[in-house]
Amino acid sequence: MPERISVVEKITKANDQLAELNRIRLDENKVFAMNLMASPGAGKTSLIERSLPLLADRFRLGVIEGDLATNLDADRAAAAGATSVQINTGSCHLDAPMVKQGLNELELSELDIVIVENVGNLICPASWDLGTHKSVLIASVPEGDDKPFKYPSMYRGVDMLVINKIDLLPYVSFDMERFKQGVEALNEGVVTFPLSCVTGEGIDAWVGWVAELALEQNS
């Protein structure tokens, strides 16, 4: 099917060019941006809700919420203190044109950090550069310790890994060693933050990392 391949290639190339423009625009405005990816229900919005109040005294915060449907997540981000934009993708991932549209709606010159919350999906978002500076994957304990093995493209491509819902470790079968071995095989040395958005355990270390990168970008 040469026709199909040529169309897909055209779309991907156009996306990557626009992603590069998004990144330049963020850099010009000294805004640090990250792309949060995860399965449905792993805790992307909960992590944003937990993190924003801890960053709000030092940084001006914007959130771009990508969802198949509803404004639920943008409402939660706004309630937690960020300027938020909802994008209903109608499809399985965000792409660079959608993020460009989101950036248009935010006043970048008045922001320091933009968090992009991708659509809940462990497969499709891995293939699309959005123009953010860092890609973050949120795994969660009840999903099981076999996920790195089964979704290698996602685990391989990220800069940072959050392991959420560690408060559920006593109640589920999750072998942290097996999980970490799977991660290491795909993404050696990737920095990992085990944490719980319910108890707050581990949140400070994660927020410290975000703050450090934002300060670097702002300087």
Next chain:
Amino acid sequence: MPERISVVEKITKANDQLAELNRIRLDENKVFAMNLMASPGAGKTSLIERSLPLLADRFRLGVIEGDLATNLDADRAAAAGATSVQINTGSCHLDAPMVKQGLNELELSELDIVIVENVGNLICPASWDLGTHKSVLIASVPEGDDKPFKYPSMYRGVDMLVINKIDLLPYVSFDMERFKQGVEALNEGVVTFPLSCVTGEGIDAWVGWVAELALEQNS
């Protein structure tokens, strides 16, 4: 982009035609087939492992495992007593041609039930008819009660809903009423099985439903 639309339409139409052929072939062999869909880690393989031993005395069982990567799930299904075939999709969902290939590898005349485990994804599999008789969605309690609202195409299109991991209800914030309201708004009267693959609670009702449909198909 008229070029893109025409290619997508061609692919979807070819898929649906092949799905119909898969269904005819299953019917000719009096095999009942279902398509299990869910987020990564909601418990598709665990439900198969729990169900097979309860069906094995009355039915001959086959499993087609769709995964982005690895044979882990086919190994688990085989260990639980089914003839199993692994398909590594390399993409975000199974389609009818892949299931046809899986059916080629199973001896249909010697089976009564075929369970197709789709790729872990709450979006893409909803759009692809595989030729199975029933579509089943497995939700899981730790994913959160907002999922019907956020993934409406998946919740709207299924014949049956399993709510897995009810053993975790005491440890997470999950409002069953809110969840059920979301489900009802999209898929009125859909039959629901709350259960736990860990404790076994609720498994009998689910297996009873599968057995009933398989007997109907076999008669």
